[in-house]
Amino acid sequence: MxxxxxxxxxxxxxxxxxxxxxxxxxxxxxxxxxxxxxxxxxxxxxxxxxxxxxxxxxxxxxxxxxxxxxxxxxxxxxxxxxxxxxxxxxxxxxxxxAPDLRSAVAGLPRFIATPRVAKHRLFVWIKPPVICDGQLVISARADDTTFGILHSRFHELWSLRLGTALEDRPRYTPSSTFETFPFPEGLTLTDTKGQPVAEGDLLFPPVTAEHLPAAVKIASAAQRLVTLRDNWLNPAEWVERVPEVAEGYPERIVAKPEHAAELKKRTLTNLYNARPAWLDNAHKALDKAVAEAYGWGDYDTDMSDDEVLRRLLALNVERSVAISKGDVAR
Structure with a gap:
């Protein structure tokens, strides 16, 4: 701040x-x-x-x-x-x-951010060097798998139920929405701590061979979601990507003059307000990959929010008991 x-x-x-x-x-x-x-x-x-x-x-x-x-x-x-x-x-x-934030993201090629207060629970990638406002919540991870889990329906529902609100906009409070969230087994933040591993152009966390297929599948679905969104936000026909005047900074995206007015309307809020079929399908594919990581073979898009939250709460309680007994690390 x-x-x-x-x-x-x-x-x-x-x-x-x-x-x-x-x-x-x-x-x-x-x-x-x-x-x-x-x-x-x-x-x-x-x-x-x-x-x-x-x-x-x-x-x-x-x-x-x-x-x-x-x-x-x-x-x-x-x-x-x-x-x-x-x-x-x-x-x-x-x-x-924010010395803790600076230390946490040092050396990362990118990290995850979400607005603390927003109509939609949106996660994006940020590439350094940048300075982030205190009203952003940063996750110091660079892998597509963690990004995908955070942007899944499961984490969104958890954050909406356990978070607070400012007027009609949900507030993301890390202590209640992030720290309590039960990641899939083998893909918890303790399991996946460390620099991401690359496979082609995918980045996924270092995990055991048992959980690698799930990590890669989530990473692939998450990357596809981000690619489709970015293509909609900044159509190649409407923008130019301009290198900064000094090396090391992210490139700038500049509207072509004839498309400047149209580009102003291309925002994540407007996109998620409309939620076109392609966006909904990309999220459903991501949700399916994350559900498989939870071992929920019976998951489908019609599963009620209450049932999803019931399962997450049961996992949260199970983990909390195990932690209290010293059986697993947090």
């Missing part, structure tokens, strides 16, 4: 990236794309952010001339008025820079 106007428009940030500094370092050390919930549910806003990390001293931060000048003018006056002494003293730093 930044608590200040560290934001910079994308075009302005790009104009700063190639400029020299007295420390001999590029502004790419302190300028990053910024992602919040609306960037996921709507169209990306192309907002960047100045980020001096966890504890960069003021003297060192000032050597990044234009980013520091921006924060000095846009952030310091407001920070001088706050009651929190640490935020006043370290006005050039984000108020809560």
């Amino acid at each position: 930044k608590k200040g106007q560290f934001d910079v428009a994308g075009d302005l940030a790009r104009s700063w990236l190639p400029l020299p500094n007295p420390n001999g370092k590029s502004n790419s050390h302190v300028l990053f794309p910024w992602v919040n919930g609306l960037d996921i549910t709507r169209r990306p806003s192309d907002t960047w952010i100045v980020d001096f990390g966890l504890d960069m001293p003021e003297d060192d931060a000032s050597l990044f001339e234009l980013p520091f000048a921006h924060v000095l003018a846009a952030v310091k006056p407001a920070r001088d008025q706050v009651s929190n002494a640490n935020e006043r003293r370290k006005w050039w730093l984000h108020a809560r820079p």
